[in-house]
Amino acid sequence: MLTKIPIPSAVDAREIPPWVREAIQRDEHRIEAFQDQWDRPQIEQFVAADFCHVYQSLDWILETQLTIGKRFLEWGCGFAVVTALASSLQLDAIGIEAESELIRHGRETLRHWDRGGELIEGNFLPAGSESLADDPWLPSVGHAAAPAYEKLGLDLDDFAIVYSYPWPGEDDFHEAVFEASAVPGALLLMFCGPNDLRLYRRRPNR
Numbered sequence: 222m223l224t225k226i227p228i229p230s231a232v233d234a235r236e237i238p239p240w241v242r243e244a245i246q247r248d249e250h251r252i253e254a255f256q257d258q259w260d261r262p263q264i265e266q267f268v269a270a271d272f273c274h275v276y277q278s279l280d281w282i283l284e285t286q287l288t289i290g291k292r293f294l295e296w297g298c299g300f301a302v303v304t305a306l307a308s309s310l311q312l313d314a315i316g317i318e319a320e321s322e323l324i325r326h327g328r329e330t331l332r333h334w335d336r337g338g339e340l341i342e343g344n345f346l347p348a349g350s351e352s353l354a355d356d357p358w359l360p361s362v363g364h365a366a367a368p369a370y371e372k373l374g375l376d377l378d379d380f381a382i383v384y385s386y387p388w389p390g391e392d393d394f395h396e397a398v399f400e401a402s403a404v405p406g407a408l409l410l411m412f413c414g415p416n417d418l419r420l421y422r423r424r425p426n427r
């Protein structure tokens with residue numbers, strides 16, 4: 222079971238260090254330039270979150286919520302900006318991404334931020350979890366890449382905080398995967414659209 226933890230709307234008034242704001246702006250420009258390229262196939266599933274809001278929410282979580290550890294995982298990291306900003310908040314952050322081109326851009330992001338972080342090319346869905354989807358056409362489902370966890374040497378239940386940006390209609394599936402494989406006490410932060418960040422804690426099984 223998951224317990225929903227309300228994130229106060231005032232979270233968007235939290236201070237963001239100037240260097241973090243600048244780094245986010247630089248990455249937003251890089252992402253815009255990447256998406257404006259007309260001479261290569263678009264990666265349709267890559268859409269970027271509101272990174273300032275994610276930073277503010279994560280900072281609030283670390284200040285107000287109990288966390289069971291420091292391991293942070295970004296599901297489908299794209300340019301890995303959230304992995305970078307989680308690292309800047311002293312989390313041991315790892316991003317998983319199926320698209321090798323995005324992994325290359327993500328590594329550049331981590332180099333720019335220079336706060337650590339690690340990226341793994343592969344599938345963020347643990348083996349067998351696709352069966353939890355009630356729709357086989359969900360964007361997270363059906364990637365050819367093998368689950369990244371073996372390569373990583375960690376399982377989903379080794380992470381204290383998981384972050385994801387589900388497509389509309391995919392949020393229930395991400396919640397179900399987290400509920401099935403995360404450790405009790407772990408947190409799931411989901412960016413579900415502008416001003417719609419959701420936080421859940423995995424409850425112990427009865």
Ligand SMILES: C[S@@+](CC[C@H](N)C(=O)[O-])C[C@H]1O[C@@H](n2cnc3c(N)ncnc32)[C@H](O)[C@@H]1O
Nearest residue numbers: 266268269270297298299318319344345361386
């Ligand atoms: C909506 S974008 C979010 C990017 C970034 N996390 C953010 O918040 O800005 C979703 C990303 O997840 C990747 N993705 C989707 N399903 C995946 C899967 N099963 N395994 C690994 N990556 C996946 C896509 O390639 C895309 O880059």
